[in-house]
Amino acid sequence: MNQWKHRADGAEAPYIAFGPFKIRLPFLHYRFELPDYLQGLLMCAVDLAAIPLMTELLGMPFEAALAIVMLNGLLYLLHHLLGDPVVPGWITPAIPLLMAYVTTFPEGEARVHALIAFQMMLGILALVLGRTGLAARVVGLIPSAIKAGVIMGAGLAAIVVVFDEGGRFSQYPFTISIAVGLAFYLIFSRHFTRLKASGGAWATLGKLGIFPIIVLSIIIAPLFGEASWPSVEWGFSQPDFALMLSEYTVFGVGLPPLSMYVTAIPTVLAAYIVLFGDVLQSKALLDEADDMRRDEKVDYDPDRAHMIFGSRNLGMSVLGPDVVMCGPLWAAMQVVITERYKEGKAAMHSIFGGSGSFRWGTNTGLLLLPIVSLVQPILGIALALTLLIQGYVSVRIGIMEARSQRDLGIAGVIAAVLVIKGATWAFAVGVLLCVLIYGRRFFSGENDGTFAKDLASHEESPRPASDSAKSLHEPDTSLDVH
Numbered sequence: 001m002n003q004w005k006h007r008a009d010g011a012e013a014p015y016i017a018f019g020p021f022k023i024r025l026p027f028l029h030y031r032f033e034l035p036d037y038l039q040g041l042l043m044c045a046v047d048l049a050a051i052p053l054m055t056e057l058l059g060m061p062f063e064a065a066l067a068i069v070m071l072n073g074l075l076y077l078l079h080h081l082l083g084d085p086v087v088p089g090w091i092t093p094a095i096p097l098l099m100a101y102v103t104t105f106p107e108g109e110a111r112v113h114a115l116i117a118f119q120m121m122l123g124i125l126a127l128v129l130g131r132t133g134l135a136a137r138v139v140g141l142i143p144s145a146i147k148a149g150v151i152m153g154a155g156l157a158a159i160v161v162v163f164d165e166g167g168r169f170s171q172y173p174f175t176i177s178i179a180v181g182l183a184f185y186l187i188f189s190r191h192f193t194r195l196k197a198s199g200g201a202w203a204t205l206g207k208l209g210i211f212p213i214i215v216l217s218i219i220i221a222p223l224f225g226e227a228s229w230p231s232v233e234w235g236f237s238q239p240d241f242a243l244m245l246s247e248y249t250v251f252g253v254g255l256p257p258l259s260m261y262v263t264a265i266p267t268v269l270a271a272y273i274v275l276f277g278d279v280l281q282s283k284a285l286l287d288e289a290d291d292m293r294r295d296e297k298v299d300y301d302p303d304r305a306h307m308i309f310g311s312r313n314l315g316m317s318v319l320g321p322d323v324v325m326c327g328p329l330w331a332a333m334q335v336v337i338t339e340r341y342k343e344g345k346a347a348m349h350s351i352f353g354g355s356g357s358f359r360w361g362t363n364t365g366l367l368l369l370p371i372v373s374l375v376q377p378i379l380g381i382a383l384a385l386t387l388l389i390q391g392y393v394s395v396r397i398g399i400m401e402a403r404s405q406r407d408l409g410i411a412g413v414i415a416a417v418l419v420i421k422g423a424t425w426a427f428a429v430g431v432l433l434c435v436l437i438y439g440r441r442f443f444s445g446e447n448d449g450t451f452a453k454d455l456a457s458h459e460e461s462p463r464p465a466s467d468s469a470k471s472l473h474e475p476d477t478s479l480d481v482h
Helices: 034-048 050-058 062-081 092-102 109-132 135-141 144-163 173-188 190-197 200-207 211-223 241-247 258-263 265-292 302-319 331-341 351-367 369-401 405-421 423-441 452-460
Strands: 016-018 021-023
Touching (some): 034 211, 034 369, 050 092, 050 109, 050 369, 062 241, 062 302, 092 109, 092 265, 092 369, 109 135, 109 258, 109 265, 109 302, 135 302, 144 265, 144 405, 144 423, 173 190, 173 211, 173 369, 258 265, 265 331, 265 423, 405 423
Antiparallel strands (some): 016 021
């Protein structure tokens, strides 16, 4: 027992080898981290925010949607249990893309079939790429302009969902304005970053992620008359697994027709491009943490991650198709966990203890009716908050995927088409524009040194003659581009 206590400095956390996986169990292979468990206990509110999406998109009763959320929650545990040291979550930027695709089908069995076909194909794609090790190579073949356009478009679509007519903002204008303003300040502002660095209460607040904003929303939404005061109930949650299986899975509606698998391909590819960005972000966050914590070797394998979240998507497509999908990373919480991990072994003995204890906490929270009933009135606000934060991040990341001003122009058109017409049209327009503008350089494109990140290698590609007035001058290397 307690093998984690005997980990040698510089070694990995103890595990049981199982093919490409490394099985780690709580208390035996990693120390259970109470602070992360307690935070997860209340942050299940964000997981529950998926319920309004499923009730609106599929006409699903609350109890059946809760069953899907709980099933997805259990599968979150697979990541750290099988050796992937992350806090998994949704594929948030791709949610609006999937919603736009699924709503092209009439509500009822056809819409459920469309969701099943999409998630099944996404799961199989990730599994195949992870098992063969081809993930990075496949994404590398996609022109940077198209990658930039899809990621930007996903971010814009997330924002549009909130502010569109009849969207979440029209239902909760004051609460969303206050909550989002505070969230952006706490997460992205330079001023608050300096306050966190000073330590004390500011540092503690910064480590709580969006949890304080969820608590604030519970209070201010009723004050503005935009939601009711929570009616706290005691006992345990009562998900309806029987209804979920009989009306919203292949066991009730059967397998989708072949045509639905074909029509889902462009949306699957768009979702995968977004998803792969989360894989890269996972590796970057963990590499940074590994550099600071020399006492534990952190092994992050993108192929293993693909096999795990691919299996999750495939499993959910059969047992409980999920609008938010099964992603490799909950970026906001991964940052919170890794920042505490960096404080040293006393704060968090192993990264697996932090990520695992947090997800054990969210699963416990989903079982407790007092917590579920407490956050139920503001689930729509929690969803809007998640979408807007992700929209901000996706637009920034999408722009930085571009390598030239021509890429930016193509990406802008792709993003607009994706928001208005969907992934199929966006890919078609992107391919056509890349062929017309780059010709034989369709895959390689160009690097004109527009971005500071590309300055070292921009001479590899010819500089455009006259994309804009700025292209006539050397790029401003004094700009701090992040």
